[in-house]
Structures are given as structure tokens and as C-alpha cells.
Amino acid sequence: MSAIDHETIGNFEVVGDEAFTRREVLLMGALAAGSLVTAGAASAEPVAAATTGSAEAYVARDFGHLVSANMPGLSGKQVEQHLKLYKGYVGKANEIHGKLKDAEIAGANATYAPFRELLVEQSYALNGVVYHELYFGNLGGKGGEPAGELRSAIDSQWGSYGRFVDYVKAAGKSMRGWVLVGFNTRDGHLECFGLDLHNMFVPANVVPVLVLDVYEHAYMIDYGIDRGRYLDAFFSNLDWDVVGKRMAATARHPVGHASTT
Ligand SMILES: [Fe+2]
Structure with a gap:
């Protein structure tokens, strides 16, 4: 492994x-x-x-x-x-x-x-x-675009990869702490959530597959207050392989949508 x-x-x-x-x-x-x-x-x-x-x-x-x-x-x-x-x-x-x-x-x-x-x-x-x-x-990768099951899940929810990136970046500019793209085990699809603190607005039964830190401490040294450039850099260094493996692992989550009835 x-x-x-x-x-x-x-x-x-x-x-x-x-x-x-x-x-x-x-x-x-x-x-x-x-x-x-x-x-x-x-x-x-x-x-x-x-x-x-x-x-x-x-x-x-x-x-x-x-x-x-x-x-x-x-x-x-x-x-x-x-x-x-x-x-x-x-x-x-x-x-x-x-x-x-x-x-x-x-x-x-x-x-x-x-x-x-x-x-x-x-x-x-x-x-x-x-x-x-x-x-x-999920950092340390080469960026680019996702493939396989993950890509299908993104396309299904957002229509295209470009729209997904625009959505996540907009969420990144909207929140004060975190952006999570996670697998919603209640209904079996990907969804994007924003948090203002580590424990504020945390969604229930959502398994994070992509996590973006938008606290100022994540980018102030490199970009000052220019969060937009940081968001570009985040996607340039995103490891889609890691995100895809997390997505695959959600199938083993004990609170799948089939067990919530
Ligand atoms: Fe942080």
C-alpha cells in the first residue's frame, strides 16, 4: 500500500x-x-x-x-x-x-x-x-481534471468540470473557514458545503472527499488578501487521485443511503 x-x-x-x-x-x-x-x-x-x-x-x-x-x-x-x-x-x-x-x-x-x-x-x-x-x-498533486467514477459524479451534479470548479471557487470566496465537497450518504450524490468554523455548518452524514481551507492563514504569506489567486493555486496542486480514492471509499461508509430508511 x-x-x-x-x-x-x-x-x-x-x-x-x-x-x-x-x-x-x-x-x-x-x-x-x-x-x-x-x-x-x-x-x-x-x-x-x-x-x-x-x-x-x-x-x-x-x-x-x-x-x-x-x-x-x-x-x-x-x-x-x-x-x-x-x-x-x-x-x-x-x-x-x-x-x-x-x-x-x-x-x-x-x-x-x-x-x-x-x-x-x-x-x-x-x-x-x-x-x-x-x-x-489532497494537496501535492498535479491538478488537471478528475476521471472515472469521480468525474461522472461531478458531471452528474454540476453539469461539467468547469462549472464544478467555478462553484467550488465561489464557495471558497463565500466562506470563512472551509469548503467541503462530500458524498451525501443520505441520497448518494456529491454535494458542496461551506463552513465558517471547524464546527459551524458541518453537514450530517456527508463524507468529505475534497477539502479546501479558506482561512486567511492558508494563504496570507503567499497572497496577502488575494484569495482568488490562492484558489487557483489550490486547484493547480490538487491530487485528484486521492480525491477519487476517498470517493471510492465512501461505498464502505456504514451510513449509506440504503440503510437510512
Ligand atoms: Fe488551516
Whole structure:
């Protein structure tokens, strides 16, 4: 298995199965713990949230090859700084994961409580890790145009490759964080979504196959505030092979449209 295969499939598993399963486990733990708050209130003993797993849940992946890849329009310095940011998200995701293991759940409150704040930032940190991995994972290619099943899916949804690119670039100019092109497992087609933050406007049951970072930190070193030129550079360095493999992997997603009835 090539490095790309490993990275691509690994990303998919994190997004589609493993990471979400962990999150569900944590949230289920929180919900279960919530039912104990009433009982805990009658007791002098604080009730700890019962979560499982190691504190170091996330390990930063190595995208260092992109720094020296001489990508046209994306400098090594730009990518290097971006990778530092990504590693920071990995650290915070682990920090939150570790704190949730021992979180104080007595006094849970929807206005403010430390436990609530951890839950709020949990998806922000996790998505900050995963979306960056998907973004770096689909860079380093030669651009061009997609082929095969992926091309058919794009043509079916947007009419032509040119219209697809125009649409994604317009989405990139519209949003403050991310653009995701993902496979909608509810209805079995590709769809484009925009996010203003890592965890704002995230679509349910959509498996990302193409991820575009439009935060200013992704391009300020190379382009200042000229996001349009950055979007051109992104497509010039897009690895359609990786995107196509992600698309193929969606067939193994456990929440396919056939199972949602
Ligand atoms: Fe970023």
C-alpha cells in the first residue's frame, strides 16, 4: 500500500468511522453521566464522567513532504506555518480528550460549566485536526481534471468540470473557514458545503472527499488578501487521485443511503 493509499484511507476512517465513533462514545458518556446528575446532587460525592480511551487519542500525521514539494503557488514557508497550526489542533484535541476523561459532571449547566465548555470545544478541536489532514492529504498533486467514477459524479451534479470548479471557487470566496465537497450518504450524490468554523455548518452524514481551507492563514504569506489567486493555486496542486480514492471509499461508509430508511 502506498503512502497515499495509507493516508487517504486513514483519513477516511478517521472521518467516517473511527473519530466519529469516539465522539459518539464521549457524547454517550456525557448523556449517561447527565442522567446521574440528579442522583449525584443528592450525594456529597462528585460524579466523574465515565469515558474510555487513552489521553493521547490523536497523533499528528507527517505532511512534511509538502514543505519541500515545490508546489506551484504554495510556498514551503506557507505550508510550514500551516502545519504548525495543524499540530496545535492535535495538541488541543488531546488536551480536551484527556480532560473529558476526568471531567467534573456534577453541576452540569447549559449556560456555563467547565464540562459544557469542553463539549463545545471538543468538535472544534477534532474537526480542526481532521479537516486539516484531509486538506493536506489532497494537496501535492498535479491538478488537471478528475476521471472515472469521480468525474461522472461531478458531471452528474454540476453539469461539467468547469462549472464544478467555478462553484467550488465561489464557495471558497463565500466562506470563512472551509469548503467541503462530500458524498451525501443520505441520497448518494456529491454535494458542496461551506463552513465558517471547524464546527459551524458541518453537514450530517456527508463524507468529505475534497477539502479546501479558506482561512486567511492558508494563504496570507503567499497572497496577502488575494484569495482568488490562492484558489487557483489550490486547484493547480490538487491530487485528484486521492480525491477519487476517498470517493471510492465512501461505498464502505456504514451510513449509506440504503440503510437510512
Ligand atoms: Fe488551516
